[in-house]
Amino acid sequence: MSDTGTATARAGGVGGWVRGQLRNIAPFATLLFLVIFFSFASESFFTVVNFANILNQVSITAIIAVGLTFVILCAEIDLSVAAIANVTGIVVAFFTLQESYVNIANLPLPGLVAVLIALLICFALGMVTAFGVTFIGIPSFIMTLAMMQIADGMSALFVRGQIAYAVPDIVLTLGSGSIFGVPWIVIVAGLFLLVAHLVLTYTRFGRYVYMVGGNREAAEYSGVNVKFIIGAVLVIGAVCSGVAGMLGVAYFGSAQQNEFTTYLLDAIAAVVVGGTSLFGGRGGIPNTIVGLFVLGVLNNGLDHVQIDPFLKILIRGLILLAALVINVYAQRLRSQAENAGD
Amino acid sequence: MTESSDTPLLEMIDISKSFGGVQALRGVDFSLRAGEIHGLVGENGAGKSTLMKIIAGVHHDFQGTMKLDGKPVRFRSARDALDAGVGMVHQELSIVPDLTVAENVFLGTQPKTRLGTIDWRRMVRESREHLAGLGIHVDPTTIIGELPIGLQQLIELARVLFSGARIIILDEPTSALSPPEVELLFTTLRRLRDSGRSMVFISHFLDDILSISDTVTIFRNGQKVITSPVAEIDKRQVIEQMIGIGHRELEESYTGEITLDTQFDAPVIMETRGLSHERTFQDVSMQVRAGEVLGIYGFMGCGQIELARALFGKIRAQGVLTLDGKPIKLTRTSIARQEGIAYVPESRRSMLFHHEPLYKNMSISILERISRMLLKPSSEREIARGHIDNLRIRTPGPDQLLGNLSGGNQQKVALAKWLTHAPKVLILSEPTRGMDVGAKEDVVRIVRGLRDKGIAVIVVSTEPETVLSLADRILVMKKGEIVREFAGDTVSKDRLLEAA
Ligand SMILES: Nc1ncnc2c1ncn2[C@@H]1O[C@H](COP(=O)(O)OP(=O)(O)O)[C@@H](O)[C@H]1O
Ligand SMILES: [Mg+2]
Numbered sequence: 001m002s003d004t005g006t007a008t009a010r011a012g013g014v015g016g017w018v019r020g021q022l023r024n025i026a027p028f029a030t031l032l033f034l035v036i037f038f039s040f041a042s043e044s045f046f047t048v049v050n051f052a053n054i055l056n057q058v059s060i061t062a063i064i065a066v067g068l069t070f071v072i073l074c075a076e077i078d079l080s081v082a083a084i085a086n087v088t089g090i091v092v093a094f095f096t097l098q099e100s101y102v103n104i105a106n107l108p109l110p111g112l113v114a115v116l117i118a119l120l121i122c123f124a125l126g127m128v129t130a131f132g133v134t135f136i137g138i139p140s141f142i143m144t145l146a147m148m149q150i151a152d153g154m155s156a157l158f159v160r161g162q163i164a165y166a167v168p169d170i171v172l173t174l175g176s177g178s179i180f181g182v183p184w185i186v187i188v189a190g191l192f193l194l195v196a197h198l199v200l201t202y203t204r205f206g207r208y209v210y211m212v213g214g215n216r217e218a219a220e221y222s223g224v225n226v227k228f229i230i231g232a233v234l235v236i237g238a239v240c241s242g243v244a245g246m247l248g249v250a251y252f253g254s255a256q257q258n259e260f261t262t263y264l265l266d267a268i269a270a271v272v273v274g275g276t277s278l279f280g281g282r283g284g285i286p287n288t289i290v291g292l293f294v295l296g297v298l299n300n301g302l303d304h305v306q307i308d309p310f311l312k313i314l315i316r317g318l319i320l321l322a323a324l325v326i327n328v329y330a331q332r333l334r335s336q337a338e339n340a341g342d
Numbered sequence: 343m344t345e346s347s348d349t350p351l352l353e354m355i356d357i358s359k360s361f362g363g364v365q366a367l368r369g370v371d372f373s374l375r376a377g378e379i380h381g382l383v384g385e386n387g388a389g390k391s392t393l394m395k396i397i398a399g400v401h402h403d404f405q406g407t408m409k410l411d412g413k414p415v416r417f418r419s420a421r422d423a424l425d426a427g428v429g430m431v432h433q434e435l436s437i438v439p440d441l442t443v444a445e446n447v448f449l450g451t452q453p454k455t456r457l458g459t460i461d462w463r464r465m466v467r468e469s470r471e472h473l474a475g476l477g478i479h480v481d482p483t484t485i486i487g488e489l490p491i492g493l494q495q496l497i498e499l500a501r502v503l504f505s506g507a508r509i510i511i512l513d514e515p516t517s518a519l520s521p522p523e524v525e526l527l528f529t530t531l532r533r534l535r536d537s538g539r540s541m542v543f544i545s546h547f548l549d550d551i552l553s554i555s556d557t558v559t560i561f562r563n564g565q566k567v568i569t570s571p572v573a574e575i576d577k578r579q580v581i582e583q584m585i586g587i588g589h590r591e592l593e594e595s596y597t598g599e600i601t602l603d604t605q606f607d608a609p610v611i612m613e614t615r616g617l618s619h620e621r622t623f624q625d626v627s628m629q630v631r632a633g634e635v636l637g638i639y640g641f642m643g644c645g646q647i648e649l650a651r652a653l654f655g656k657i658r659a660q661g662v663l664t665l666d667g668k669p670i671k672l673t674r675t676s677i678a679r680q681e682g683i684a685y686v687p688e689s690r691r692s693m694l695f696h697h698e699p700l701y702k703n704m705s706i707s708i709l710e711r712i713s714r715m716l717l718k719p720s721s722e723r724e725i726a727r728g729h730i731d732n733l734r735i736r737t738p739g740p741d742q743l744l745g746n747l748s749g750g751n752q753q754k755v756a757l758a759k760w761l762t763h764a765p766k767v768l769i770l771s772e773p774t775r776g777m778d779v780g781a782k783e784d785v786v787r788i789v790r791g792l793r794d795k796g797i798a799v800i801v802v803s804t805e806p807e808t809v810l811s812l813a814d815r816i817l818v819m820k821k822g823e824i825v826r827e828f829a830g831d832t833v834s835k836d837r838l839l840e841a842a
Contacts, residue, residue, distance in 0.1 A: 203715055221654075222706040
């Protein structure tokens with residue numbers, strides 16, 4: 001092996017730059033394409049009112065996606081996010097006084113206590129997942145699949161097929177209220193995205209998340225407490241889901257079984273479509289934001305054009321597939337560049 | 343020798359083989375008689391495996407003539423060779439770990455029932471009988487991956503035998519075996535020899551070679567040096583031929599005596615007592631002092647790599663480990679780091695972050711010291727610039743992606759990670775593997791500098807040159823145990839090899 005310093009610009013020129021940035025460019029191009037397409041296809045799409053609608057519609061997904069971004073950056077996955085959102089929302093309603101016609105054996109507690117218990121529940125479920133993944137060594141894919149069932153089972157036991165409506169005031173405000181015309185839920189989602197971005201970019205913990213995701217073995221050989229980091233992101237994922245679940249109950253106006261099922265796919269799609277690598281270590285909150293808009297614009301835009309509603313599901317699936325192809329392809333290009341460097 | 347005849351069973355004449363620019367074999371002659379065990383020795387890269395792969399039909403583009411039973415042959419594939427009675431147990435096991443023992447024994451040749459389905463009952467019965475015949479008593483329905491590696495190896499051997507091979511090649515079969523397993527293997531090999539089969543046996547363990555073989559052939563640098571009946575050669579002569587004493591211009595300083603500059607009075611920094619890890623190493627007791635470089639030398643698979651990992655908490659070992667006289671439990675690597683233990687593994691890939699900039703690679707282990715909660719990229723870059731200068735890392739700057747550096751420079755980055763705040767103990771596993779001469783000298787210079795600052799350095803290697811050029815004191819490991827210490831005296835490559 002000759003030791004002649006830096007290998008010079010292998011993937012030179014504009015082509016090289018595009019390949020290197022494919023992960024970031026593709027989602028943005030997709031978003032731009034969708035916006036332009038729907039603007040031409042529908043008169044009502046490109047309006048301030050509709051933009052506000054989109055923001056409102058993606059907020060719950062956004063809060064879940066924040067947690068998932070941490071998890072996926074660590075090269076893990078969490079399939080229990082929607083189920084945990086559901087059970088947390090149900091728990092907060094369970095501990096709130098319901099109207100007399102609601103047939104749930106609820107235990108009314110002061111609003112803040114109910115919120116605290118709900119947060120504790122999602123935290124505890126996250127801890128169980130973290131324990132299973134880090135200490136027992138169950139792959140997160142399987143562990144969170146089990147957790148999804150557990151959380152769904154808890155939801156079922158709490159509501160027993162009934163529907164609850166009342167939630168604590170603070171949850172009601174944050175989930176369905178507005179301030180100066182801006183929905184609180186949009187503000188909360190924005191705050192979650194902002195804080196997560198700051199944590200991932202500017203704190204030691206954030207750096208560890210990227211490094212563990214980038215090369216877990218190297219992180220361990222560098223003396224990073226890898227199990228702690230992986231456990232922590234799984235707990236973050238669960239708590240974000242829990243918050244989304246509580247606000248979601250207020251947003252929908254009810255708490256019931258299977259209320260959040262579609263959010264699992266949406267949240268994962270938002271993270272991955274945004275360009276965060278499924279293999280960990282690349283991407284971040286800005287990617288997730290773009291991904292959220294791609295999904296939001298798509299879901300919203302399809303409602304504005306005349307289209308078979310049953311076709312919508314298929315279209316969403318195809319878009320997700322395209323994003324996955326790009327995600328994996330971008331990874332391959334990067335590995336090739338790495339091998340060339342050796 | 344149990345038998346002798348004039349025409350050898352297998353004859354290789356003037357064999358040459360190159361891989362791209364690498365000349366792996368140069369005009370090698372080799373012959374194997376019926377009913378002999380033929381030992382093959384030589385340093386890593388001498389060409390032993392390459393010659394054997396030619397015999398076993400793995401490599402087919404080579405120059406030279408190959409004769410089996412006096413007739414020229416040329417195998418086009420391993421299958422071809424097996425049909426002609428030549429089987430090989432490779433250095434890298436080729437069993438299928440998820441299948442049962444019986445399926446592995448019959449791999450590719452499963453018996454069929456009249457209905458065309460696989461005859462399981464016959465497969466299990468025959469493999470049990472066959473294995474028992476070799477002294478291996480194991481339930482044929484066990485998943486093979488769950489068995490000890492030594493047993494797996496014996497079963498692979500059984501498969502090769504079962505396919506009817508007359509010539510069996512074993513490439514370093516004992517490096518993963520425990521002593522009783524080696525005994526079982528040797529008993530089996532002797533029995534096979536007595537039944538008229540021929541074997542080639544490659545090993546780094548010269549004692550093994552000398553005890554089991556009838557004939558030895560020594561390779562050096564792609565050439566055959568000598569073939570001799572075992573009775574007429576001893577271990578010392580084998581080593582001399584292997585490393586080529588007499589070719590002093592080639593050997594430079596390494597064959598000469600090196601005086602170890604051992605410190606006997608410096609305080610002990612790290613000590614182990616009775617450290618053991620499963621089957622990889624047993625009862626290791628040793629001390630490392632401040633300001634000394636302790637070399638740990640042994641052949642591949644001797645447990646020294648695992649020992650190094652255990653000292654960093656990457657794997658958990660039983661026994662006592664003390665640091666500055668205080669017992670510590672290394673349940674994870676982050677504890678080792680906080681205690682002041684640093685580790686550079688043998689593979690750069692497992693140490694570095696290829697798509698991250700240099701400065702992040704260098705700061706990962708010291709983030710706690712330079713930042714409380716928020717990162718300080720400016721000080722990270724500052725520190726990285728210092729290392730780039732000190733270690734002469736060739737790169738435009740700290741923001742360069744690690745993957746853009748050449749191998750030797752990456753190796754320096756792996757070292758730099760630990761140098762910002764001097765560790766108490768620095769463990770280096772194969773620190774100069776794959777480096778060119780210049781980069782090796784840089785490493786020697788860096789390690790000496792650290793030692794002079796009072797750091798206890800442990801260098802673990804399978805290359806005698808590495809240990810000799812760095813260490814002040816040398817421990818030799820053999821099959822998981824420390825068997826010899828060289829301290830305060832002179833040592834040379836041949837004495838090191840002799841001990842291992
Ligand atoms: N498949 C291969 N491709 C390229 N080089 C090879 C290959 N196999 C062996 N070599 C090279 O040929 C030389 C001899 O290797 P080998 O026969 O494996 O040595 P030994 O078994 O004696 O340690 C070495 O320099 C090795 O790097
Ligand atoms: Mg070999």
